[in-house]
Amino acid sequence: MVSLRHWKRVHLACWGVAALLSSPTQAAEWPARPIMMILPAGAGGSSDPLARLLAAEMGKRLDTSIVVQNRPGAGGNVGMAQAARAPADGYTIAISWTGPLATNLALYKQVGYDPRTDFAPIGMVGCTPNVLAVGKASPAGDLRTFIAFAQRTPNKLSYGTTGVGSSWHIAGEMVNRVAGNHMAHIPYQTPGAALTDLEAGRLDAMFPVVPMTVAHAKSGDIKVLAVFSQSRAAVLPDVPTAAEQGFPDLVSDTCFALLAPRGVPPMAIDKLNAALGSVLRDEKLRATVEEMGIQIKAGPPSEVTTYLNAEIPRQAQLVQAAGATAQ
Numbered sequence: 443m444v445s446l447r448h449w450k451r452v453h454l455a456c457w458g459v460a461a462l463l464s465s466p467t468q469a470a471e472w473p474a475r476p477i478m479m480i481l482p483a484g485a486g487g488s489s490d491p492l493a494r495l496l497a498a499e500m501g502k503r504l505d506t507s508i509v510v511q512n513r514p515g516a517g518g519n520v521g522m523a524q525a526a527r528a529p530a531d532g533y534t535i536a537i538s539w540t541g542p543l544a545t546n547l548a549l550y551k552q553v554g555y556d557p558r559t560d561f562a563p564i565g566m567v568g569c570t571p572n573v574l575a576v577g578k579a580s581p582a583g584d585l586r587t588f589i590a591f592a593q594r595t596p597n598k599l600s601y602g603t604t605g606v607g608s609s610w611h612i613a614g615e616m617v618n619r620v621a622g623n624h625m626a627h628i629p630y631q632t633p634g635a636a637l638t639d640l641e642a643g644r645l646d647a648m649f650p651v652v653p654m655t656v657a658h659a660k661s662g663d664i665k666v667l668a669v670f671s672q673s674r675a676a677v678l679p680d681v682p683t684a685a686e687q688g689f690p691d692l693v694s695d696t697c698f699a700l701l702a703p704r705g706v707p708p709m710a711i712d713k714l715n716a717a718l719g720s721v722l723r724d725e726k727l728r729a730t731v732e733e734m735g736i737q738i739k740a741g742p743p744s745e746v747t748t749y750l751n752a753e754i755p756r757q758a759q760l761v762q763a764a765g766a767t768a769q
Contacts, residue, residue, distance in 0.1 A: 472532055472710050476507040480528075480536040482521025484514040488633075488653055492698065492734060493537045496567070496718065499727055503717040508535075516550070517607070517768065518542030523554030526561060530705030535564065535714065540609065540696045540757070543750060548758040549607040549768045557701070558754070563746030564700035565715045567722070568736040570651045571671035571695040572613035573681065575664050577643050585617075585668040585687045588647070592621035600626040601647040602636035607766040610636075612757070613649035613670055613694035615764035620689065640664060651696050652677060652735030670694040676732050694760075697753070698736070699746045715743055 481493045490512070497508040513521030522542045528534035543557045555561075574585060582588035592599050601618070603610035606629060618625045628645065630636040633654055639645040641663045652675045659666045659678065668684045669675050670692050684692035700718060702711065721727050722740040731738055739745070761767075 472707070472713070473504055473506045475533065476509055477501070477504070477532070478528075478534050479508050479510050480521050480525045480534065481510055481512050482514065482518035482525075482536070482538060482542055483512065485512045487514075488651065489537070489539060489698070492567070492731065492736065495727070495730065496537065496700075496721060499721040499724075500714070500717040503720050504713060516553075517546050519546055519550065519553045519555075522557070525701070526555040526703060528703045530562075530703045532702065532706050532710030532714075535700055535702045536561070537567070537698060537700050539698050540753060541607075543697075543699065544753040544757040545607060545609070545612065545761060546768075547754055548761040549766060558747075558750055560704055561701040562704050562706050562711055563743040563750075564702055564711055565718045565743055566739045566741055566745050566749060567698040567700065567718070568731065568738040568740075569671070569695040569697040570653060570735045570737065571669050571675060571693075572609055572649045572651055573655055573666050573670065573675075573678070574613075574617065574647060574649060574668040575640065575655050575659070575666050576647050577640050577645070578662060578665055579643055580646065580665060582667060583665075584682070585684055585689060585692075588667055589617065589621045592618075592624050596622065596624040597626065599624065599646040600628050601649065602628045602630050602639060602645045603648065604633050604636070605629050607761060607764075607768055609651065609694060609696050610649045611766060612760045612764055613692075614647075615766075616670075616692055616694060616760070617649070619763065620692070637664075649694070656735060668692075671737070673737070675735060676737070677735050697739070697749060699749065701746065711743060 479497045483489050493510050497510045501508040518541050525536035546553050582591050601614045636648050655666050656677050658664045666681045669681050670684050719740050722738050
């Protein structure tokens with residue numbers, strides 16, 4: 443007679459085999475439900491159109507819906523911390539940028555996550571550089587004359603930013619150091635307020651990212667004197683880089699990347715990266731992203747790791763040099 447203990451052993455063995463057989467099947471079915479994409483910024487911000495475009499187009503390629511959830515707060519820290527704590531099942535991802543990925547680690551005492559250890563990289567999206575923008579009545583016609591003017595008129599010029607430690611502030615302090623630290627920093631509550639003062643002549647300069655300046659530069663309301671990247675911006679083809687004007691060390695841009703909580707199955711990461719790459723290689727969609735002022739940098743997940751390993755210490759140096767702190 444077969445003992446009860448024997449049947450229990452048979453049952454457990456069969457359950458184990460079934461589990462092993464079912465796991466690949468379940469994995470192969472991913473995604474089986476909608477995916478949430480956390481954007482650690484408010485709705486309507488400069489990163490919102492990019493996130494929604496990627497979510498819609500990647501969702502089509504994955505045969506599911508990707509829903510953008512705006513989670514602003516503490517310069518992006520709130521949303522990133524939430525994403526880091528999400529289940530590692532492939533149904534929560536995050537789109538982030540240089541601030542939460544690198545700058546904030548030096549700017550805040552605690553951010554609630556580590557982008558290098560709490561996340562699995564999916565892929566880089568692209569970068570948008572900061573620029574030097576001045577009012578249309580400014581006597582400066584290029585970066586060199588702007589710096590010379592600042593040096594000749596110490597403590598007379600002001601530049602506006604979206605806050606201490608923002609990319610505007612970091613870029614502004616890079617130029618300020620070259621000019622002898624003669625410019626006054628004026629933080630604004632909103633980008634639009636700074637732009638309004640620049641156009642009205644109440645502010646001498648600002649250092650925003652490309653997308654904010656294109657329409658105003660084309661209308662002649664402001665002048666863009668330099669792009670702080672290795673190459674010219676496609677949407678501002680006539681504006682030379684800082685390097686072209688003799689300042690190769692003046693490089694400042696905001697880069698975007700997709701990440702998932704650490705521990706997400708590699709198969710899900712591979713599918714997400716493939717969907718992202720497909721979107722960024724599509725000629726029409728690529729043009730749409732570039733019209734946002736973003737220079738596409740699609741590639742494998744490892745490029746996110748390479749970016750973080752280089753940018754985190756670089757941003758720490760820039761924050762320290764700027765004397766910035768969010769505390």
